[in-house]
Amino acid sequence: MTDRSASAEYSNDTSPLAASGLLAKLGATIPLVSAPMAGGPSTPALVLAAAEAGGLGMLAGGYKSPKQLAEQITEVSTGISTIGANLFGVNLFAPNPVPIDKDAFVEYTEALRELAATYDLSLNEVEALEDDDEWAEKVDMLVSDPVPVVSFTFGLPPAEAVRRLQKAGSLVFQTVTKPDEAQQAADLGVDGLVVQSYKAGGHSGTLTPGTPIEQIPLAQLLDRVRSRTTLPMWAAGGISTPNAVREALAHGAEAAVLGSVLLRSDESGASKPYKAALADPRRTETVLTTAFSGRPARALRNDFVDQFHGAAPSGYPAIHHLTSPIRKAAAAANDSENINIWAGTGYRDATEEPTVVIMRRLAAVR
The missing domain is CATH 3.20.20.70 (Aldolase class I)
Structure with a gap:
């Protein structure tokens, strides 16, 4: 809030x-x-x-x-x-x-596969990218x-x-x-x-x-x-x-x-769906989550958070690189439900x- x-x-x-x-x-x-x-x-x-x-x-x-x-x-x-x-x-x-457990990475990749497919993205043979x-x-x-x-x-x-x-x-x-x-x-x-x-x-x-x-x-x-x-x-x-x-x-x-x-x-430079989500009166809660990047970050709740917050492992930057194509595709599709809507508790004042x-x-x- x-x-x-x-x-x-x-x-x-x-x-x-x-x-x-x-x-x-x-x-x-x-x-x-x-x-x-x-x-x-x-x-x-x-x-x-x-x-x-x-x-x-x-x-x-x-x-x-x-x-x-x-x-x-x-x-x-x-x-x-x-x-x-x-x-x-x-x-x-x-x-x-933040080191990523190999089995946890594979499991999270599988969890994301169906969502990725809705944007014509393939997660086949994806490896944990560390840089x-x-x-x-x-x-x-x-x-x-x-x-x-x-x-x-x-x-x-x-x-x-x-x-x-x-x-x-x-x-x-x-x-x-x-x-x-x-x-x-x-x-x-x-x-x-x-x-x-x-x-x-x-x-x-x-x-x-x-x-x-x-x-x-x-x-x-x-x-x-x-x-x-x-x-x-x-x-x-x-x-x-x-x-x-x-x-x-x-x-x-x-x-x-x-x-x-x-x-x-x-x-x-926030995307159009990002800015719209910040002003959406239906969005009323921020959550500290690792779902998008494998590192704790505060974001507005959306479908991605609701679906993957509990399943996301720790692992940065591997999880960031894994979810990045999905988030970019969602932004391009003007879909605010599957982007990271980073927001602090004062977001309503934006x-x-x-x-x-x-x-x-x-x-x-x-």
């Missing part, structure tokens, strides 16, 4: 919110960051719109080849030069594979051609990679979901943390995907992380209202990261408007 949990004490405060800390040093004027939503939503246009609003836009590096990522970085860099501030970054998946998203090549590219911010999720990068990126001039952030992870990231020498709560849409950045994700409210999670480290924190997960932004800042966050609330924006309008409203800036 939509997140309405932000404390009422913030509801009467309509003063404009200003950027501070590292975000302000990069040139931001508002304390908002557009999340790196991999798989299509975070287009270069969305990243640039976030910067135009006065925030910072994160480009998703996941699921792209180094060449594709380089092309999008060039597009953003060219556009950002007219804004006059270093207001963008790139997010990468750090390797943290690392070419992350090392992407790190090398970002060292050679630096961007203002590089963030990691899924796993911890080697300390050497952190140092190389920092030496090249990038600020390095790590996504964490609990205090212990924050301590590990601090020990690596990163510049800041993206503190993600269980309410976040899409994949959880947990370093231990096989362990149930603790349902700690974001404000409480920020307090716990602050007790372990003084690193700058960017808060993520279920933030979709001005009150939620103010609450995150009040609990020590330097910035709020916006994801689901931007999915229906003009610049979002609106069909320019990103600039949405972000400035959340920061109370006119």
